[in-house]
Amino acid sequence: MGAAIGAGLAAIGAGIGIGKIGASAMEAIARQPEAVGDIRANMIVSAAFIEGVAFFAVIICALVIFI
């Protein structure tokens, strides 16, 4: 139960973070369509970092279940 709540909280955090990155990237592309390649690469990298933090949380939740 605790692990499930933890996984849910991690998903909320990651969702907010990646959503903000996506929103800013869209705005940036709309302002400067010629920089779309650079923006996309940086967007994916920042999303990957946030995802990494969320995965830490998920792994800890999995550890709570299995150990």
Next chain:
Amino acid sequence: MIHIIRPLFIIILAIFIGTGFVQAAEETEKAVEASHPEGFNAGKFVIEHVSDAFEWHIATFGETEISIPLPIILYSSDKGWNFFMSSRFHHGHETYNGFRIEHEGKNEGKIVEVNEQGEVVDLPIDLSITKTVAGIFVSVIILLLIFLNIAKTAKNRVNKAPAGMQNLFEPVILFVRDDIAKPAIGEKRFEKFMPFLLSVFFFILINNLLGLVPIFPFGANVTGNIAVTMVLAVFTFFITTFNTNKHYWKEIYNPDVPWWLKFPIPLMPIVELTGVITKPFVLMIRLFANMLAGHLIVTVFVGLIFIFGKSFGVEAGLGISVVSVAFSVFMLLLDLLVSFVQAYVFTFLSAMYFGMASPDHH
């Protein structure tokens, strides 16, 4: 041109959707088998589908299991080396030569050495060719076939238009060079790292894509296995560490921060050193978790049919199967995208770490 592209597009789409249905159908068979003995255990079915195994299970018709036996290689201190095929275990039901596959307890899923009374005496060192290892062999053969062919054509056709399979892969190779290696590592030094970056990119990409194909000899969950991703991340870690310069180490042990962050308690050095370890660690977890989650979700959607069928009758199962199959196909299509993005992210972050390992003067 358009009248060629459109049918081609439809064929590709049909193949993708077909793949989804075949996978769903195959999993349905497995689920039927799983539901036979003591009702349908969704959790067990899902975990067995994504985990490693000593034999390559293909399908089950009624009571007969169809699977490919794989070689078992064991070393125990009493009996020395043991080589035999996993078919000797009769799908894990029998003991062979004092070895058996444990099905419960703390050694679940491992091979244990037992004495005549059936008590566990020892854990042998297990170097078996399991399903994941066999899956790696398959993908390595495919990689070799593709890239030896491309290398030959590229050598023979210097300064000419690309031909054959080179057409398909040269843009991807150039993408890795121009969009990943050059911006992340820098114009001067990127060439040294290209062999590793290309190998890791195509290894992950091919394994991710083959993991989505349900028919034998594909479909082993290779990149969704944490041992495989750990090896890849350890490669990145060692290459980063052996290609550093003194600025990298200065930024770790003596960064430009106020002295009280370094002096009585070395706070910043501790944080920086943790960063050195966590970077490859997250690389490992990210690839593992993404690929595992993709496989899990598809299997869970299929398992949902049987959960509904069991609790609300066969009609409910049939009704939910339409939704389940549609969602499985959608998730598989999403997985195609994720396969590529994960290969890209792993390679790009590795390249960034290589670039950061020898920073220029500020």
